[in-house]
Amino acid sequence: MGEKLVLAKWIVPSAYEKPIRDGGILIKDGFILDIGLGEELKVKYPNANKEVFKSGIIIPGLVNGHTHIPMSILRGIAEDLSLMTWLHQYIFPVEAKLKRDWVYWGSLLSIIEMIRSGITLFCDMYLFEEEVIKAVEEAGVKALVGEGLFDFPSPSYGPLEKGFELTESLLKNFQNHSLIKIAVCPHTLYTCSSETVKRCIKLTEKYGVKLHIHLSENQEEIKVVKERYGKTPIELLYDIGGVNENLIAVHGVKITPKEIELMAQAKASFVHCPESNLKLGSGIAPIPEVIKAGINLALGTDGPASNNDLDMFSEMRTASLIQKGVKEDPTVITAKDIFYAATEGGAKALGFSDTGKLAIGYKADLAVIDLSNHSLQPDYNPFALIVYTAKAGCVSHLMVDGRWIMKDYKILHIDEDMVIEQIDRIKTEVWEIIT
Numbered sequence: 001m002g003e004k005l006v007l008a009k010w011i012v013p014s015a016y017e018k019p020i021r022d023g024g025i026l027i028k029d030g031f032i033l034d035i036g037l038g039e040e041l042k043v044k045y046p047n048a049n050k051e052v053f054k055s056g057i058i059i060p061g062l063v064n065g066h067t068h069i070p071m072s073i074l075r076g077i078a079e080d081l082s083l084m085t086w087l088h089q090y091i092f093p094v095e096a097k098l099k100r101d102w103v104y105w106g107s108l109l110s111i112i113e114m115i116r117s118g119i120t121l122f123c124d125m126y127l128f129e130e131e132v133i134k135a136v137e138e139a140g141v142k143a144l145v146g147e148g149l150f151d152f153p154s155p156s157y158g159p160l161e162k163g164f165e166l167t168e169s170l171l172k173n174f175q176n177h178s179l180i181k182i183a184v185c186p187h188t189l190y191t192c193s194s195e196t197v198k199r200c201i202k203l204t205e206k207y208g209v210k211l212h213i214h215l216s217e218n219q220e221e222i223k224v225v226k227e228r229y230g231k232t233p234i235e236l237l238y239d240i241g242g243v244n245e246n247l248i249a250v251h252g253v254k255i256t257p258k259e260i261e262l263m264a265q266a267k268a269s270f271v272h273c274p275e276s277n278l279k280l281g282s283g284i285a286p287i288p289e290v291i292k293a294g295i296n297l298a299l300g301t302d303g304p305a306s307n308n309d310l311d312m313f314s315e316m317r318t319a320s321l322i323q324k325g326v327k328e329d330p331t332v333i334t335a336k337d338i339f340y341a342a343t344e345g346g347a348k349a350l351g352f353s354d355t356g357k358l359a360i361g362y363k364a365d366l367a368v369i370d371l372s373n374h375s376l377q378p379d380y381n382p383f384a385l386i387v388y389t390a391k392a393g394c395v396s397h398l399m400v401d402g403r404w405i406m407k408d409y410k411i412l413h414i415d416e417d418m419v420i421e422q423i424d425r426i427k428t429e430v431w432e433i434i435t
């Protein structure tokens with residue numbers, strides 16, 4: 001692959017660096033070889049193929065730190081319910097009859113939505129994850145994926161023992177894949193016993209991979225875990241050896257100051273999913289406290305059935321606004337803090353060390369935000385536009401490993417009409433289960 005010089009009105013390399021006006025990025029073999037002022041790069045690399053975005057902001061590809069993408073097939077199935085009612089009365093009964101091809105088509109539907117939201121990397125926990133992997137490879141995006149493990153039988157692998165076998169075979173098969181990494185995913189501390197979670201921790205140690213788990217999502221979970229073990233969820237996980245650099249702790253809505261300290265000392269990562277937490281009435285996580293403690297923060301949408309979209313721009317805005325509102329202080333969190341969580345913080349949490357920012361030696365994973373969209377004018381402050389104004393549809397181009405996967409709003413490797421057709425069929429089949 002030859003050298004490619006991508007030029008734009010603005011380049012935003014990372015959350016805490018100054019945006020480059022009239023900047024450029026030199027890309028070769030999927031990596032960023034140089035970054036700086038466009039005019040200087042044009043002189044330095046006269047033979048590079050040039051692509052110019054006169055009215056574009058180039059940002060690092062966004063990282064959706066936690067989701068269940070196949071659940072797009074269940075978007076709108078049950079609304080305005082508590083987490084436990086939503087899960088036990090609606091989601092689990094449909095999932096008990098889940099079909100492999102539903103997961104594949106639901107994944108493609110969600111990946112289309114995520115590409116349009118500037119997402120190049122996401123973290124998924126669900127069932128039939130081999131189908132998610134198939135969709136990821138076809139679309140050309142990146143993902144950390146893992147089969148959701150529960151003590152009760154799963155519609156994909158059956159008894160838990162088979163779930164461990166599946167997880168271990170995925171861990172062996174995807175050790176050096178350029179787009180995909182595998183995580184071990186015990187669902188929660190109330191759907192998995194502490195013995196199950198201990199086995200999961202052992203597996204993460206054996207393969208040096210991430211432990212991806214929902215923790216401290218709402219008051220009901222705290223009550224159940226306390227009744228069963230006499231401890232809060234993160235205290236329990238700490239006591240069984242699961243709070244360390246491998247931990248991706250999702251939600252933490254009810255995290256205590258003591259648990260924040262445990263996570264900070266252990267260098268664990270925290271994924272904040274504000275819109276899902278609001279929609280399910282779980283509460284608001286203490287994010288300024290988490291950042292102040294030095295915990296690596298990522299941002300996620302959670303599944304599209306509890307959000308109900310996969311728009312990381314909207315997630316960034318919500319994450320910021322709710323903290324300002326609840327603390328009655330607009331200075332309590334900045335656009336840059338949130339942008340960090342949606343990019344570099346996410347990549348770090350997911351264990352992808354060469355993406356999440358635009359820097360020499362990093363992978364060319366980037367999104368172009370189209371400033372010709374009227375809602376994005378004028379462009380005094382790129383960070384404010386990205387976090388407080390942009391929306392999913394504002395992204396015109398998306399690149400992963402130096403390869404365009406969306407150009408001029410056209411997604412290159414997915415047949416979008418076919419996906420809509422298949423989703424319509426699946427909707428009829430799901431409807432038969434719940435009516």
Ligand SMILES: [Zn+2]
Pocket residue numbers: 066067068214250302303
């Ligand atoms: Zn979740």
